[in-house]
Amino acid sequence: xxxxxxxxxxSTSAMVEGAIFAAIAIVFNLLFYYVPFVGVFLNLVMxxxxxxxxxxNGMRYSILSAVVATAIVAMVINPVHALFFLAVFGIxxxxxxxxxxxxxxxxxxxxxxxxxxxxxxxxxLVLALYVLGINPVDMMFxxxxxxxxxxxxxxxxAMGAQQAAELEAQMTETMRLMKIVLPGAMxxxxxxxxxxxxxxxxxxxxxxxxxxxxxxxxxxWGFPRMVALLYVxxxxxxxxxxxxxxxxxxxxxxxxxxxxxxxLLVVQGLVGVYWWxxxxxKNLFWFRILVFVALFLPVVTLAMTYVGGYxxxxxxxxxxxxxxxxxxxxxxxxxxxxxxxx
Numbered sequence: 001x002x003x004x005x006x007x008x009x010x011s012t013s014a015m016v017e018g019a020i021f022a023a024i025a026i027v028f029n030l031l032f033y034y035v036p037f038v039g040v041f042l043n044l045v046m047x048x049x050x051x052x053x054x055x056x057n058g059m060r061y062s063i064l065s066a067v068v069a070t071a072i073v074a075m076v077i078n079p080v081h082a083l084f085f086l087a088v089f090g091i092x093x094x095x096x097x098x099x100x101x102x103x104x105x106x107x108x109x110x111x112x113x114x115x116x117x118x119x120x121x122x123x124x125l126v127l128a129l130y131v132l133g134i135n136p137v138d139m140m141f142x143x144x145x146x147x148x149x150x151x152x153x154x155x156x157x158a159m160g161a162q163q164a165a166e167l168e169a170q171m172t173e174t175m176r177l178m179k180i181v182l183p184g185a186m187x188x189x190x191x192x193x194x195x196x197x198x199x200x201x202x203x204x205x206x207x208x209x210x211x212x213x214x215x216x217x218x219x220x221w222g223f224p225r226m227v228a229l230l231y232v233x234x235x236x237x238x239x240x241x242x243x244x245x246x247x248x249x250x251x252x253x254x255x256x257x258x259x260x261x262x263x264l265l266v267v268q269g270l271v272g273v274y275w276w277x278x279x280x281x282k283n284l285f286w287f288r289i290l291v292f293v294a295l296f297l298p299v300v301t302l303a304m305t306y307v308g309g310y311x312x313x314x315x316x317x318x319x320x321x322x323x324x325x326x327x328x329x330x331x332x333x334x335x336x337x338x339x340x341x342x
Contacts, residue, residue: 014056014057014058014061015061015064017053017056017057017061018053018057018061018062018064018065018068019065019068021049021050021052021053021062021065022049022065022066022068022069022072023069024049025046025049025050025065025066025069025073025085026069026072026073026076028042028045028046028049029046029069029073029077029081029082029085030076030077032046033077033081044193044196045196045197045200046085046088046089046093047089047090047092047093047096047193047197048093048197048200048201048204049065049069049093050062050065050066050089050090050093050094050097051093051096051097051100051197051198051201052097052201052204052205053065053097054093054094054096054097054098054100054101055097055100055101055201055205055212056101056205057101058098058101059094059097059098059101062093062094062097062098063094066086066090066093066094067086069085070082070083070085070086070090073085080131080132083127083131084124084127087120087123087124087127088120088121088123088124088127089120091116091119091120091123092113092116092117092120092190092193092194092197093197094116095112095113095115095116096109096113096116096194096197096198096201097201099112099113100198100201100212103213106213106214106215106216109198110191110194110195110215113194113198114190114191114194117189117190117191117193117194118187118190120190121186121189121190125137137179137182149168152165152167152168152171177255180251180252180255180256181255181256181259183252183256184255184256184257184259184260185259187256187260188260188263202214218271218274218275219271219274219275219278219317220317220319221267221268221271221319222268222271222311222312222315222317222319222320223264223265223267223268223312224312225312225313227261227264227265227268227312228261228265228309228312228313230257230261231257231258231261231262231265231305231309233254233257234254234255234256234257234258234259234261235258237250237251237253237254237257237258238251238254238255238258241254262305264308265304265305265306265308265309265312266294266301266304266305266308267308268307268308268309268311268312269303269304269305269306269307269308269309269311270287270290270291270294270304270308271308271311272307272308272310272311272316272317273287273290273304273307274287275317
């Protein structure tokens with residue numbers, strides 16, 4: 001039987017909380033629709049009210065909250081926007097809240113919630129194609145393709161015609177590569193949203209006096225060796241197919257496998273550097289600088305990829321030799337998470 005967080009509260013209290021979280025979700029939608037700049041950031045935390053509602057009261061009330069919010073959003077904004085909210089953010093919010101409510105192990109929680117996030121992203125594309133009749137991917141890249149010549153034309157006076165032409169060719173090639181690896185990038189969005197919303201939900205629940213079980217400390221994170229193997233296979237496939245001039249579905253598959261594994265290896269490399277700096281007593285301020293630099297400098301990103309590959313293959317941290325703790329650890333290393341009393 002699931003160990004609930006709101007076991008001692010009655011159904012009336014749970015319904016009141018569900019209504020409050022539905023109201024918060026409605027406010028999020030209004031800000032997202034009418035304030036575009038704020039909406040960019042709200043798009044990342046839109047499932048959060050449903051997540052917290054599900055953690056406190058279970059799936060029944062989080063679904064009820066999502067349905068109420070969807071109905072009101074359909075009346076206040078429009079039915080299409082409400083449908084997108086329910087399909088895209090409702091599924092992820094309900095799934096993540098229920099997984100935490102049932103106190104599932106960290107790996108199972110993360111896997112189920114990520115799968116729900118992938119379903120949400122897929123529904124987003126399906127609804128855009130069959131409800132709105134548009135392809136959001138083509139629309140996004142068509143705008144970017146149109147912006148490249150305008151940008152290079154505006155810079156041609158300062159750079160010179162030849163340099164502007166070279167820049168335009170580089171940016172066009174970058175757009176082509178982005179189109180190829182877009183599926184892999186979209187797959188990586190789901191786990192990032194899950195981690196962000198779970199981290200925020202954990203902070204919110206802590207304010208209410210409930211400490212949620214966290215993911216293992218960062219220095220114990222580790223991906224299977226298969227990630228490094230797939231990275232090598234994807235890279236070899238890219239080089240071979242590109243050299244042979246073959247740009248079909250196999251080339252796209254190799255590019256996306258290489259992209260996903262590259263990002264995972266970068267995370268693994270940063271974890272390895274964090275473990276080494278913490279073990280040697282180094283100032284972790286420089287680790288934050290490294291994370292920031294790795295986001296923008298491809299050379300540093302590539303170096304972290306190799307560090308991650310070394311960490312996965314040789315396991316210098318001894319992650320595979322460590323026995324799992326009986327009590328889950330908080331992600332910020334603040335000790336075992338306490339369960340609420342019945």
